[in-house]
Amino acid sequence: MEKTLQTLRWYLSQYMARLLLIALLCAVGGVILSDLAFYSTGGYELKNVVQTLPYELIATVFAWIAGGSFFIPQFKMALANGVSRKTYLLACLPAIAAFAAALSIFGLILAWVHSLFWPAVLITNVLYPLNGWFGVALVQFAAYFLMTVFGCFIAILMYRSNGLARWVLLLAPVWFYIILVADASDAGRVMQALIGYLRLTLGFVVMEAPNPYIAVLSLSVYAFITSGIIYLMMRRVPLKME
Amino acid sequence: MSDIEIRHVSKAYGKTKALKDVSVAITGAKVYGLLGRNGAGKTTLLNILTNRIFADSGEIRVDGESAMENDRAQAKIFYMTEQTLYPKNMRVRNVFQLTRGFYPSFDLTYAHALAERFQLRPESRIGALSTGYLSIFKLILTLASNAPVMIFDEPVLGLDANHRDLFYRELLARYQAAPNTVILSTHLIEEAAALLEEVIILKEGQVLFARPVDELLQLAYVVSGSQENIDRYAKGKRVIREEALGRYKSITIYQPCSSADQEMLARLGLDQAPARLQELFINLTN
Numbered sequence: 001m002e003k004t005l006q007t008l009r010w011y012l013s014q015y016m017a018r019l020l021l022i023a024l025l026c027a028v029g030g031v032i033l034s035d036l037a038f039y040s041t042g043g044y045e046l047k048n049v050v051q052t053l054p055y056e057l058i059a060t061v062f063a064w065i066a067g068g069s070f071f072i073p074q075f076k077m078a079l080a081n082g083v084s085r086k087t088y089l090l091a092c093l094p095a096i097a098a099f100a101a102a103l104s105i106f107g108l109i110l111a112w113v114h115s116l117f118w119p120a121v122l123i124t125n126v127l128y129p130l131n132g133w134f135g136v137a138l139v140q141f142a143a144y145f146l147m148t149v150f151g152c153f154i155a156i157l158m159y160r161s162n163g164l165a166r167w168v169l170l171l172a173p174v175w176f177y178i179i180l181v182a183d184a185s186d187a188g189r190v191m192q193a194l195i196g197y198l199r200l201t202l203g204f205v206v207m208e209a210p211n212p213y214i215a216v217l218s219l220s221v222y223a224f225i226t227s228g229i230i231y232l233m234m235r236r237v238p239l240k241m242e
Numbered sequence: 243m244s245d246i247e248i249r250h251v252s253k254a255y256g257k258t259k260a261l262k263d264v265s266v267a268i269t270g271a272k273v274y275g276l277l278g279r280n281g282a283g284k285t286t287l288l289n290i291l292t293n294r295i296f297a298d299s300g301e302i303r304v305d306g307e308s309a310m311e312n313d314r315a316q317a318k319i320f321y322m323t324e325q326t327l328y329p330k331n332m333r334v335r336n337v338f339q340l341t342r343g344f345y346p347s348f349d350l351t352y353a354h355a356l357a358e359r360f361q362l363r364p365e366s367r368i369g370a371l372s373t374g375y376l377s378i379f380k381l382i383l384t385l386a387s388n389a390p391v392m393i394f395d396e397p398v399l400g401l402d403a404n405h406r407d408l409f410y411r412e413l414l415a416r417y418q419a420a421p422n423t424v425i426l427s428t429h430l431i432e433e434a435a436a437l438l439e440e441v442i443i444l445k446e447g448q449v450l451f452a453r454p455v456d457e458l459l460q461l462a463y464v465v466s467g468s469q470e471n472i473d474r475y476a477k478g479k480r481v482i483r484e485e486a487l488g489r490y491k492s493i494t495i496y497q498p499c500s501s502a503d504q505e506m507l508a509r510l511g512l513d514q515a516p517a518r519l520q521e522l523f524i525n526l527t528n
Binding site for chain 2: 009236
């Protein structure tokens with residue numbers, strides 16, 4: 001327990017805090033750029049139109065990068081300090097949760113501040129009929145948490161892979177594109193199934209009244225399963241130096 | 243100090259067997275030398291002990307507890323490895339701070355004092371350190387950790403003679419001030435010989451010898467004197483080294499010196515001296 005807390009403290013103070021700062025600066029920059037683009041393409045006349053902020057897109061990418069970039073270097077450092085793999089993962093999850101919470105809260109603050117100058121909403125508000133801040137924060141938190149865990153998953157997958165397997169993984173977007181092209185010749189059935197599945201798990205069973213809490217539940221379950229897979233992948237992983 | 247018990251540990255990398263049923267006990271506050279030729283399995287054994295890798299079979303216990311994925315057992319060990327596990331952009335002083343978090347007995351003041359003595363700038367980034375200074379940085383971490391078990395794997399890699407001397411002196415001073423279990427894995431046997439109390443010699447993944455240094459040194463002795471008398475004395479004995487300079491000759495005999503041998507040495511007017519650890523090591527591992 002002591003080592004878990006110590007690892008968690010080190011994570012939050014040494015790494016996550018810095019990464020969060022960079023993520024937030026990028027998010028603010030992204031929102032400003034989006035405003036400028038909106039303004040320069042005639043948005044000035046539409047000043048009373050509610051602007052949809054691209055904050056979630058930027059934050060989601062950052063959450064994924066955070067998971068992918070910190071997981072293995074910090075794992076090595078944990079080993080150097082006699083921290084077991086299980087303790088490391090147990091400390092990672094609350095740190096990731098704190099990171100996701102900070103990202104979602106900042107999103108709310110950003111939207112609120114933006115609205116003081118120019119009416120704005122977040123993408124979550126557009127997707128789900130949420131009135132209060134809690135629901136928006138919860139949906140975002142679940143999404144960022146999953147994305148960061150998914151980043152960790154990719155990192156451990158790459159770490160465990162040999163040279164050839166890494167190339168196969170790196171070319172994943174290409175494989176996905178090939179599947180889409182092949183699927184197009186079959187009337188897009190795979191894509192339809194995928195969209196149907198996503199609609200179901202993200203709470204869009206009834207399109208007119210989507211349920212955000214189904215999305216929260218689904219994303220949390222995905223994160224939980226991914227964490228379990230990560231643990232199975234790292235429980236006997238040897239230290240590798242690249 | 244802590245007791246480490248290694249029981250029937252085996253490890254293979256593909257078809258190469260790195261460790262074959264290794265069993266050895268490391269007990270009490272002593273300085274152990276873990277010796278062996280390249281590929282003997284020293285680093286593999288230390289990596290298994292510190293959970294960097296896992297054994298295929300067997301177990302390691304630290305103070306009676308399994309060392310595998312056990313934070314309590316691992317907290318008693320600080321391992322200075324050849325590998326650098328810290329991010330390159332991290333500063334030396336930040337690693338000191340971080341290590342104190344994980345090893346509560348880490349002596350931050352001592353670490354900074356050592357850094358000054360070794361002329362290592364705490365502001366330096368890990369990635370900017372030369373091979374020698376990387377070794378210095380890691381040995382400072384280990385010395386200041388105050389862990390019950392300190393493991394040094396090739397601690398003097400890339401160090402100049404002055405820094406090597408300073409390291410041995412610091413290690414000795416630290417050990418005398420607070421005796422703990424020290425494991426030194428090195429190829430520079432001659433330099434470390436004076437520090438070692440026990441040796442564990444590995445050969446081709448197996449323990450060849452695990453006893454006090456004194457016992458090992460009693461297995462052989464050095465005789466020197468006139469060439470003619472030396473040759474007469476050496477007849478029928480197992481000579482593992484010979485050196486001659488003009489009429490003077492020196493040999494190392496690999497067998498205990500009996501009382502009959504002592505008498506013969508006196509009669510022939512030959513000098514006897516203890517063998518050197520490195521000579522014995524070379525002979526045992528060849």
